[in-house]
Structures are given as C-alpha cells and as structure tokens.
Amino acid sequence: MRIRATVAAVTGALALSAFAVPAAQADGSAISREDTAKVLDAAHAAAAKSGSRAAAAAADAPYALDVSISNVKINSGKAIVAGTTKQVTVPTTFTLTHGADVDVTAADFLVDVEIYKGSYAEPDNILFGDTWPTCRVVTTTTASCTGTIDARPGEGELWNTDAGAWSANAYAVAFNGEDPSSADFDLTKVGYAEQAKVGSTKLQRYSRLTVNASPEPVKKGKTITVTGALTRANWETNKYAGYTVQSVKLQFKKKGTSTYVDVKTVKSGTKGALKTTVKAASDGYFRYNFAGTSTTPAVKAAGDFVDVK
Missing domain, CATH: 2.60.40.730 (SOR catalytic domain)
Incomplete structure (x- = not known):
C-alpha cells in the first residue's frame, strides 16, 4: 500500500520526492523508488535552486546526466477516471533522448514520468507507476519508452480536491554500477536529470x-x-x-x-x-x-x- 503524505513547506523539486514511496518496486527491481528519491533529494539540495533541472557541482551531488524526455502522453491523451475502490492503471509513453555515453539499456538506468497536482515546487499529490517504464532503443541516442500511472482511490491515495488538471514531470537516474545500499556508495558517480511540466492530464471522479x-x-x-x-x-x-x-x-x-x-x-x-x-x-x-x-x-x-x- 502506498500512503499519501502531507506536503511540508519544502522548496523546489524537492517536494516531488517528499512523498512516501514504496521500499521496493512491485516488479522486483533491485533499486527502489526510495533509492532514486535520495538521489533526487541530494541533487535538489546541491542545486539550492527552486525547480532546478540539473545538479550543481558539489562533492556530495550526482552529476548532470545528458538525458531529455519529450513527446509525453498520459493515457493516450484521455482523462484518467477513477471510481471509489478499484485500482486504475493507465499507460504513459514518451521519447528519451540521450548522449552517446549514456547506457539506457543498463539494469540500473531508471527513468520515469510521474504526474502531480498543484505546483511543481509544492505539489498537493503525486501519482506514479507500480513498475518502472521500459525503453526500446530506436537510434544510438533515442529510445521509445512506455510506463504506467497507477491510482488506488480505495487506499487513501486520492482526495476529492485532487480532481482536475495535473501536470507531468520526468526524471532519469543512472547508477552506473553504484550500489545505493553499500557503505561505499559514491553519489558523484551517479547521473541525474529532471524536467518539470513535460505533459499534462486530467484526473476525474467517475x-x-x-x-x-x-x-x-x-x-x-x-x-x-x-x-x-x-x-x-x-x-x-x-x-x-x-x-x-x-x-x-x-x-x-x-x-x-x-x-x-x-x-x-x-x-x-x-x-x-x-x-x-x-x-x-x-x-x-x-x-x-x-x-x-x-x-x-x-x-x-x-x-x-x-x-x-
């Protein structure tokens, strides 16, 4: 069960990773959303700038990853409609463009598109998929990716005020063989990229x-x-x-x-x-x-x- 957190007065994109996340992915990935959230938190703290999309140069920050995300579609452009109890799962699709030195096929390269209600700096709520998106290599620098957005109205993930317009943000993290659970984890060898408002959707009450x-x-x-x-x-x-x-x-x-x-x-x-x-x-x-x-x-x-x- 994913639990919606009350948003604290945080600044910038840090708010996006301030929500409760599962300890491990439903698809059994070795790296969890909690691990990627820590990377994003470190990047936001180092950047010290609201809505920054690149990590600042710092000894304890990930480096800026040469990745961008475009052509984002949530639920094929249709509104997401949720009833009272049944889980709703809708598709996401997007294009991943990257530098030739970025291995998007690596098991520890993770990319995702999430949706958020309210402002990017202080979102009211966030929804994401139970599993990580998968990407199909198209060229040496582009990939076509598919994922999901999952919502569980019966588990307290939604409030009535959440109905209406939502925006999408995207991020990518390349761990490059670094183990986030290891005492020798070197954050500076981890790549990070993030984009706000890459798409939009509506969430409606059935x-x-x-x-x-x-x-x-x-x-x-x-x-x-x-x-x-x-x-x-x-x-x-x-x-x-x-x-x-x-x-x-x-x-x-x-x-x-x-x-x-x-x-x-x-x-x-x-x-x-x-x-x-x-x-x-x-x-x-x-x-x-x-x-x-x-x-x-x-x-x-x-x-x-x-x-x-």
Missing part, C-alpha cells in the same frame, strides 16, 4: 446517471414524470455521492429512430436528484445526458422505454 420514466404504459397527452440521479465517486468516503447544481439534458428517442433529441435541461438537486415532467406523445426512450465538467466525466443514462397508448 460518474453515474440513472433515469426512470413513469407511468408506463401511459395515455397520449398525459403527463410523464422522468426522475433520475447524477452521482460521482467520493474519494474520501469511497462511496458515490450526489453531484448537485449541474445542468443535465433530458433527451428522447422516438421508437423506430436512432437519434436522441434534446427535450429540456434539468438541474440536479439534493443528492443529485433529477425530476421533470413531459407530455406523452409517442412510444420511445427517455434518457438523461450529462456533458461533464473538468472534474467529472460525461455520462449518459441507459434509455427507459415508455409505451404510449
């Missing part, structure tokens, strides 16, 4: 929408009451809660046709409740359609058929 049109059957010209509810994941209670004061369209599809048409717009009320009335005109399907917001994805209810006599 939404649900229901509809019920009654009575059924109904005589032509009589009143039909259409109810429903718009709810979304609450990451702090691990339950679904009403999404209030949202505009939701009531739509109708006449029997024998394939297209829904807008009837009216309804505002969601207490607990996300939806309710309105229409006059029965012909057989068909009613549904509610929510367009979505920056924090909550669009959702359509399954159509509810009404038989008009």
